Every structure is written in C-alpha cells, then in structure tokens.
Amino acid sequence: MHCQTEAAPRACVDVHALEAVALAATRSAAVASYDWVGRYDQKAADAAATKAMREALAQAPGRGTVVIGEGEKDDAPMLFNGEIVGTGNGPDFDIAVDPLEGTSFCAKDLPGSLATIAFGEPGTLWSPGPGFYMDKIVVPPQAKDVVDLDDPPERTLANVAAALGKKVSELRVMIMDKPRHKNLIARVLRAGAAVQTPAGGDVGGSLAVLLPTLDVDLLLGVGGTPEGVMTAAAVRALGGGMLGRLAPQRDEEADAIRAAGMSLDRVYECDELAAGDAFFVATGVTGGTLLDRPRKCEGKTTCESLLISRGEIRYLTHTTFE
Known part of the structure; x- marks a missing residue:
C-alpha cells in the first residue's frame, strides 16, 4: 500500500x-x-x-x-x-x-x-457482487504455476506433487467436509493423497497451505467468496498461488450473477482477487x-x-x- x-x-x-x-x-x-x-x-x-x-x-x-x-x-x-x-x-x-x-x-x-x-x-479487492460461493485452489509458491481449475483433481495432485518434489501419496489436501465435496474427496483419496476435512473454515484451511508448520499442501473445493478474497490477500502477500471461479449453490444465486453481467466460467487469478498491496x-x-x-x-x-x-x-x- x-x-x-x-x-x-x-x-x-x-x-x-x-x-x-x-x-x-x-x-x-x-x-x-x-x-x-x-x-x-x-x-x-x-x-x-x-x-x-x-x-x-x-x-x-x-x-x-x-x-x-x-x-x-x-x-x-x-x-x-x-x-x-x-x-x-x-x-x-x-x-x-x-x-x-x-x-x-x-x-x-x-x-x-x-x-x-x-x-x-x-x-x-475484488467484489463478487451477488456471488456468495466460489471454487478455489490454493497452493504454496512452488506450485503456483502448475494448477488449473479446469484440470481434474488427479492431474492437479500430480502437478502439485511434482512441483513440491513429493509423491502424490505424500500430499495432504484440505477439503471442507460438505455434501458438495463427497465426490471430490473420494477422487483425491483414490489418487493416493491424504485429506483433511474440517466442517468449515476455509480461511483457516487456506492459511494452513501457506504456513509451512501446518503440513498442508493444497486446498481444493467450494467455499465462500468473502473467505476467498481475504485468502487472496494473504496468498498475494506470501507469493503463493490461488485460482477462483464463482460457483453458485442455488439457482437464484446463479440468476443474480448473470443479471449482474458476471460470468460463471471466468477463472480469477490471485492478483485479480487482490490486485494491489x-x-x-x-x-x-x-x-x-x-x-x-x-x-x-x-x-x-x-x-x-x-x-x-x-x-x-x-x-x-x-x-x-x-
């Protein structure tokens, strides 16, 4: 600033x-x-x-x-x-x-x-208008250039593991324990990674990725847009990687986003969510x-x-x- x-x-x-x-x-x-x-x-x-x-x-x-x-x-x-x-x-x-x-x-x-x-x-700081939820990936600085929200989770795990010099089986992934994540959690487990599944709190989950003492390698899944923007401020300050895309959880939310002229397909990078110091x-x-x-x-x-x-x-x- x-x-x-x-x-x-x-x-x-x-x-x-x-x-x-x-x-x-x-x-x-x-x-x-x-x-x-x-x-x-x-x-x-x-x-x-x-x-x-x-x-x-x-x-x-x-x-x-x-x-x-x-x-x-x-x-x-x-x-x-x-x-x-x-x-x-x-x-x-x-x-x-x-x-x-x-x-x-x-x-x-x-x-x-x-x-x-x-x-x-x-x-x-990005304003999501009527968008309350977003799909997110948060990774440490070493993996910031190897993630893509359109990749299947198996490819994301492989790319992050390679960037961090680990095996997929050594990764620890943070995913909130929500019904919407049932399939995602199952696929990550089948790929061989370990999963932490807190009931909520994806700001804390994202911080765990950024803080080396907490032994979490990446965060995946849908969480709130306020948490996403706050997370982006921390990610940007520490040189980590983050991608986000609006992910409405109700038809009314999706309709409001479209009415506001916003895209449901656009992927936002960290420096768009937090575009300055x-x-x-x-x-x-x-x-x-x-x-x-x-x-x-x-x-x-x-x-x-x-x-x-x-x-x-x-x-x-x-x-x-x-």
Missing part, C-alpha cells in the same frame, strides 16, 4: 497504522464473540463480533470501504457491502471481512473459529492448530493474532487489562 497519486490525493497510507487498526478490530471481535463460545447461538456470536469490529474500525485513520462482507451470504449480522468506516481523515482503503469465521465452531466450542479481516489499496489479519476465537483462543485470567485477557503482510508472517500476543 502506497501514496495515492491522483490529481487530488487524499493522503499517504501509513501501513503500520492500518495494521494496528486491523489487529484491534480482530482482537475486539474475538474477545466479544468469545463470550458466546459453546452457547449454541451463532447469530448472537456473530452480532457481538460484528459490533465490536465496527467500533474498532470507526477509529481507522482514513476512509475504509467494505468491499465484501460475510453476513449477506449467511443472513447474519454483518458489516455490509459498501459500508464506510473510519475517521475520514486519511487514506482510502478497501476491506474484506468476516468478523467471525466459523460461527458454528464458536457456537459449539470447536477449534478453528477466527476473527478475520483484510485491507487493500482502494479499488483492488494488501495484508491479512486473524485472531483466534476457539483455538486450534493456527491460533490460540483468548485467555482470561486475573483481570487480563490475552489474544493471539496472525498478521500476513509484505512477505512476512507475524504472530502477535496482546494483553488487555479490565
């Missing part, structure tokens, strides 16, 4: 200041939703996270536009598409957001729920292999966050006092 150069520039982007705001937003959302962990009330958890994140984003030094939010897809409390946040005194920037990724995990106190957000330069932030809500959950002890709350920006992965621990 850099200085804007149009005839009447608003301001230069202070990336560190925006990173601090993004971290404050995800931490606030994580702490607020944590009060609803294990209470089997997804909408209440979502509402708490959204309210806390909106309040934190109101302090952003500039004018942020929510390009894509999660609530419209899930009929949940949301930061809505087109919403403007921030003080207005500073740079413009785009936001892709899911205040509570993995609401069912939060409601049932299962690992994997996160508060997530991505910031990008104005006009650079961007960064990604997540804070743990229910723990797991990626990030720990908030810890409350003796009047203190400690959160663990992840910041992916400009080729770097940073883990940050933050403690607040009541």
Whole structure:
C-alpha cells in the first residue's frame, strides 16, 4: 500500500497504522464473540463480533470501504457491502471481512473459529457482487504455476506433487467436509493423497497451505467468496498461488450473477482477487492448530493474532487489562 497519486490525493497510507487498526478490530471481535463460545447461538456470536469490529474500525485513520462482507451470504449480522468506516481523515482503503469465521465452531466450542479481516489499496479487492460461493485452489509458491481449475483433481495432485518434489501419496489436501465435496474427496483419496476435512473454515484451511508448520499442501473445493478474497490477500502477500471461479449453490444465486453481467466460467487469478498491496489479519476465537483462543485470567485477557503482510508472517500476543 502506497501514496495515492491522483490529481487530488487524499493522503499517504501509513501501513503500520492500518495494521494496528486491523489487529484491534480482530482482537475486539474475538474477545466479544468469545463470550458466546459453546452457547449454541451463532447469530448472537456473530452480532457481538460484528459490533465490536465496527467500533474498532470507526477509529481507522482514513476512509475504509467494505468491499465484501460475510453476513449477506449467511443472513447474519454483518458489516455490509459498501459500508464506510473510519475517521475520514486519511487514506482510502478497501476491506474484506468476516468478523467471525466459523460461527458454528464458536457456537459449539470447536477449534478453528477466527476473527478475520483484510485491507487493500482502494479499488483492488475484488467484489463478487451477488456471488456468495466460489471454487478455489490454493497452493504454496512452488506450485503456483502448475494448477488449473479446469484440470481434474488427479492431474492437479500430480502437478502439485511434482512441483513440491513429493509423491502424490505424500500430499495432504484440505477439503471442507460438505455434501458438495463427497465426490471430490473420494477422487483425491483414490489418487493416493491424504485429506483433511474440517466442517468449515476455509480461511483457516487456506492459511494452513501457506504456513509451512501446518503440513498442508493444497486446498481444493467450494467455499465462500468473502473467505476467498481475504485468502487472496494473504496468498498475494506470501507469493503463493490461488485460482477462483464463482460457483453458485442455488439457482437464484446463479440468476443474480448473470443479471449482474458476471460470468460463471471466468477463472480469477490471485492478483485479480487482490490486485494491489494488501495484508491479512486473524485472531483466534476457539483455538486450534493456527491460533490460540483468548485467555482470561486475573483481570487480563490475552489474544493471539496472525498478521500476513509484505512477505512476512507475524504472530502477535496482546494483553488487555479490565
């Protein structure tokens, strides 16, 4: 993210200041939703996270536009598409957001729920309009040039394995455990690869591909477009590979996409989903292999966050006092 150069520039982007705001937003959302962990009330958890994140984003030094939010897809409390946040005194920037990724995990106190957000330069984060779902491939940098969404999964596995210097039998593939993926999972298993099948949370699944310590080689399957855009910000920042294509799950969604003049066949590359400098932030809500959950002890709350920006992965621990 850099200085804007149009005839009447608003301001230069202070990336560190925006990173601090993004971290404050995800931490606030994580702490607020944590009060609803294990209470089997997804909408209440979502509402708490959204309210806390909106309040934190109101302090952003500039004018942020929510390009894509999660609530419209899930009929949940949301930061809505087109919403403007921030003080207005500073740079413009785009936001892709899911205040509570993995609401069912939060409601049932299962690992994997996160508060997530991505910031990008104005006009650079892709807006899918009425498209709520997309087919995705996410791979590490070594395999970014060998994948094609039109390839059968067997060919994708062979190409990725060769790029990574592995056998197909050594690959670990992340695919969400959804009815729509039954055939895909079966084909990947028959090809000889191992499969991880979380019930949801494809942002976390994509991050597992990008983070070398988590031993996942690629992500396949259909997930949400908000998660896809946030993932693209992280993939771009780390030089990985990603492809996406709209994959409506209902006739009404497909009709709305066509009515908006968008193609159901076009494949988007990572630098189209996140077309400029961007960064990604997540804070743990229910723990797991990626990030720990908030810890409350003796009047203190400690959160663990992840910041992916400009080729770097940073883990940050933050403690607040009541």
